Amino acid sequence: MGFKLFCRYSLGDARRPLHETAVLVEDVVHTQLINLLQQAAEVSQLRGARVITPEDLLFLMRKDKKKLRRLLKYMFIRDYKSKIVKGIDEDDLLEDKLSGSNNANKRQKIAQDFLNSIDQTGELLAMFEDDEIDEVKQERMERAERQTRIMDSAQYAEFCESRQLSFSKKASKFRDWLDCSSMEIKPNVVAMEILAYLAYETVAQLVDLALLVRQDMVTKAGDPFSHAISATFIQYHNSAESTAACGVEAHGNAIQPCHIREAIRRYSHKIGPLSPFTNAYRRNGTAFLAC
Amino acid sequence: MASAPQPERALRLLARCLIWYPPPPPTVGFLSMEEEETYLELYLNQCAAQDGLAPPRSPLFSPVVPYDMYILNASNPETAFNSNPEVKETCGGFSSVDLSFLPDELTQEDKNQPVIGSKHETEENSESQSRLPSPSDIGLGSNSPSLSNPHSQQHPSDTDSVQASPEKPDSNSLPLASITPMTPVTSVSECCGIVPQLQNIVSTVNLACKLDLKKIALHAKNAEYNPKRFAAVIMRIREPRTTALIFSSGKMVCTGARSEEQSRLAARKYARVVQKLGFPARFLDFKIQNMVGSCDVKFPIRLEGLVLTHQQFSSYEPELFPGLIYRMVKPRIVLLIFVSGKVVLTGAKERSEICEAFENIYPILKGFKKA
Numbered sequence: 001m002g003f004k005l006f007c008r009y010s011l012g013d014a015r016r017p018l019h020e021t022a023v024l025v026e027d028v029v030h031t032q033l034i035n036l037l038q039q040a041a042e043v044s045q046l047r048g049a050r051v052i053t054p055e056d057l058l059f060l061m062r063k064d065k066k067k068l069r070r071l072l073k074y075m076f077i078r079d080y081k082s083k084i085v086k087g088i089d090e091d092d093l094l095e096d097k098l099s100g101s102n103n104a105n106k107r108q109k110i111a112q113d114f115l116n117s118i119d120q121t122g123e124l125l126a127m128f129e130d131d132e133i134d135e136v137k138q139e140r141m142e143r144a145e146r147q148t149r150i151m152d153s154a155q156y157a158e159f160c161e162s163r164q165l166s167f168s169k170k171a172s173k174f175r176d177w178l179d180c181s182s183m184e185i186k187p188n189v190v191a192m193e194i195l196a197y198l199a200y201e202t203v204a205q206l207v208d209l210a211l212l213v214r215q216d217m218v219t220k221a222g223d224p225f226s227h228a229i230s231a232t233f234i235q236y237h238n239s240a241e242s243t244a245a246c247g248v249e250a251h252g253n254a255i256q257p258c259h260i261r262e263a264i265r266r267y268s269h270k271i272g273p274l275s276p277f278t279n280a281y282r283r284n285g286t287a288f289l290a291c
Numbered sequence: 292m293a294s295a296p297q298p299e300r301a302l303r304l305l306a307r308c309l310i311w312y313p314p315p316p317p318t319v320g321f322l323s324m325e326e327e328e329t330y331l332e333l334y335l336n337q338c339a340a341q342d343g344l345a346p347p348r349s350p351l352f353s354p355v356v357p358y359d360m361y362i363l364n365a366s367n368p369e370t371a372f373n374s375n376p377e378v379k380e381t382c383g384g385f386s387s388v389d390l391s392f393l394p395d396e397l398t399q400e401d402k403n404q405p406v407i408g409s410k411h412e413t414e415e416n417s418e419s420q421s422r423l424p425s426p427s428d429i430g431l432g433s434n435s436p437s438l439s440n441p442h443s444q445q446h447p448s449d450t451d452s453v454q455a456s457p458e459k460p461d462s463n464s465l466p467l468a469s470i471t472p473m474t475p476v477t478s479v480s481e482c483c484g485i486v487p488q489l490q491n492i493v494s495t496v497n498l499a500c501k502l503d504l505k506k507i508a509l510h511a512k513n514a515e516y517n518p519k520r521f522a523a524v525i526m527r528i529r530e531p532r533t534t535a536l537i538f539s540s541g542k543m544v545c546t547g548a549r550s551e552e553q554s555r556l557a558a559r560k561y562a563r564v565v566q567k568l569g570f571p572a573r574f575l576d577f578k579i580q581n582m583v584g585s586c587d588v589k590f591p592i593r594l595e596g597l598v599l600t601h602q603q604f605s606s607y608e609p610e611l612f613p614g615l616i617y618r619m620v621k622p623r624i625v626l627l628i629f630v631s632g633k634v635v636l637t638g639a640k641e642r643s644e645i646c647e648a649f650e651n652i653y654p655i656l657k658g659f660k661k662a
Contacts, residue, residue, distance in 0.1 A: 010609070074608070081612050084625055087637050088491065088583050093546060094534065097521055141602075144595040153591055156661055160594075160630045166610030200610060 008255070010163035011207040012143050018254045025260060029202045033178055033195065036060070041185045052187035054107070055114040057194050062118065067201070069127050070134055074197055075107040107190060136208065167196035174199075209263035210255045487584035487636055487649050491547060492554040494579045498541040498562055498572040507537065510568055526561060533557040537565065541572075544580075551579060551642065583637045584645040588653065590632050591661040597628070601655070617652065624648040628656065 008017045008025065040056045047056075061068045083104060086093050115124040144163075148156055167174050174196055180186050187195060504524045508516030515525040524537045533547040533554070543561060548554035555577060566572040594615045598607040607615040614627040614635070622644040627635040634652065639645045 074611075077606050077608055077616075078611060080606075081616065084616065084627070084637060085612075087493070087581055088627075088635060093493075094525065094536075097523075097536065141595065141599050145599045148593055148595045153661055156591065156593065157630070160609065160613075163609035164613050168610070 008207055011204050012211055020257045021255050024257045025206055029199055032202055033199055044185050052185055052191050054110055054190045054194050057191060058114055072111055075111055079105045079107050167199045168193055210259035213259045213262045485586050487586040487645050489549050489582060489584050491583040492579060493546045493581040494554045495544050496558045496577040497575040498543055499575050500541050500571050502539050502541055502570055504539050507568055511564055528560055531557045535561045582639040585635045588632045588656055591630055592632055592656055593659045593661045594630055596659045619648050622647050626652055
């Protein structure tokens with residue numbers, strides 16, 4: 001769990017994130033992933049397969065183009081990286097040759113083949129050529145850049161280490177955390193990679209949204225609507241201290257649990273005429289942050 | 292700055308240094324294994340003789356005399372004294388060394404300087420010395436790791452004093468200082484003499500005959516063959532330390548060598564082994580497919596800044612891989628840049644591509660130096 005603290009630091013939270021927030025984030029991510037896994041298992045069963053494959057997860061994500069594109073990009077980078085590292089280390093090269101199957105670009109092939117098969121309108125396949133800038137990713141990069149500019153060497157080293165943490169490093173622990181062993185249908189290797197990535201994305205999304213919420217709470221001088229903040233939001237602020245603590249300086253302050261809760265509330269809020277159709281998991285009721 | 296274990300593994304220890312062989316004249320025909328080894332020794336002796344220095348001491352010491360002296364001064368006073376007369380000799384010798392390998396900007400600078408006889412000579416000295424230190428640096432490093440430390444300390448000071456002469460720190464300690472007034476060398480020392488060292492070379496060659504892999508695996512030493520897993524024999528030799536994949540079609544892949552010449556030599560050795568087993572092996576179409584080099588810029592790099600400004604070329608996913616992957620367009624090289632300052636370059640077909648790529652990236656990296 002200390003890992004989560006580190007994770008959030010690297011994604012934009014303060015250097016010493018609050019323990020309560022960490023607990024809450026862990027809870028949220030855990031719930032979301034378990035639900036996601038259940039849904040994927042259902043899809044898998046519909047197909048009559050025995051393992052949860054990446055195709056199932058891609059299928060669940062088909063509705064949200066941006067997030068799907070981010071996932072695809074991640075898979076391609078993963079392929080590319082293993083290709084390069086293979087060229088560098090001769091041991092890796094031999095291992096790859098010995099493992100028999102043609103491993104080059106396997107994730108890309110999987111994704112391409114699958115999207116080809118379910119694509120009715122051509123939108124999904126168009127994503128492969130799409131070179132639009134991912135705004136969310138851009139924002140995260142800029143935030144990281146701003147944070148690191150003012151750090152000294154030692155802080156920067158710590159920051160880099162925390163950024164290198166991921167759910168995919170300790171695969172067995174991750175599996176246990178998700179309680180995969182009790183499931184009938186288990187995810188395969190590439191599916192686990194994707195799940196680890198989605199878990200990371202969930203944390204990242206939570207941090208993004210929580211930071212937005214916190215920013216909203218800063219009363220700007222001259223803003224005529226500053227007194228009219230959301231009524232439900234006020235509920236979370238019981239004491240004057242917490243309001244003050246959440247206030248003025250965006251940098252250096254840890255994200256509070258109230259920010260997280262508000263972020264989730266806003267995200268799952270059904271606003272607008274098309275909201276029932278935009279999110280993939282309406283029947284379940286929960287909104288997934290990562291998909 | 293602690294780096295993750297993965298880059299170290301990918302880079303091997305940088306203490307294993309490149310032994311810099313200039314490319315030999317093209318070989319015709321097929322040399323026997325023993326001839327190969329003596330050929331190499333002969334060639335090296337030839338090079339040393341050309342440089343006008345005594346071959347008995349390691350030929351790698353020969354090209355750079357002042358550094359040689361500096362190190363010897365530090366460790367072994369008697370040999371320093373002995374090498375002194377040689378040093379004086381070669382000073383004159385250097386002026387006749389062919390400097391055409393230096394970039395054009397340098398020779399321009401030469402012309403701009405007031406042409407006074409001795410000064411011109413000494414400038415050539417300083418320039419040739421500023422280029423040559425790096426291979427000898429590396430050579431020294433491989434011979435005496437403890438002695439290489441003063442060297443590695445010198446280089447950061449070189450990088451810091453941008454306009455100042457790279458040799459200034461030495462000129463105080465060298466008795467030759469009075470003879471060689473140093474002039475700042477700008478364009479060549481932009482990279483401050485950091486030359487990427489080759490770590491791995493992958494090459495292919497066609498033996499041009501069908502091979503019986505089972506026979507090879509049975510009779511050759513250090514050969515593995517597991518037809519169910521992979522349809523090739525994996526053979527290894529100790530000198531040069533390489534691995535070869537030999538296919539039944541007669542094609543062969545050779546990996547693990549640290550220089551172009553070593554790769555060729557190793558490939559020939561494998562071909563020789565196959566030949567000795569009774570196959571009419573030839574040595575056709577030897578081609579280097581990939582070269583991997585690495586070096587250290589010696590300062591921490593702020594990768595977040597780099598990925599933002601060079602988005603179209605870089606990808607940085609720290610949870611996936613601790614280094615930034617930079618795809619350089621010209622030359623077409625992939626660089627892995629780590630926070631610690633280590634840089635790995637791969638995808639080159641020629642050594643010059645690696646050097647050029649590094650020269651291109653170095654000023655960019657300097658811009659993102661983490662103070």
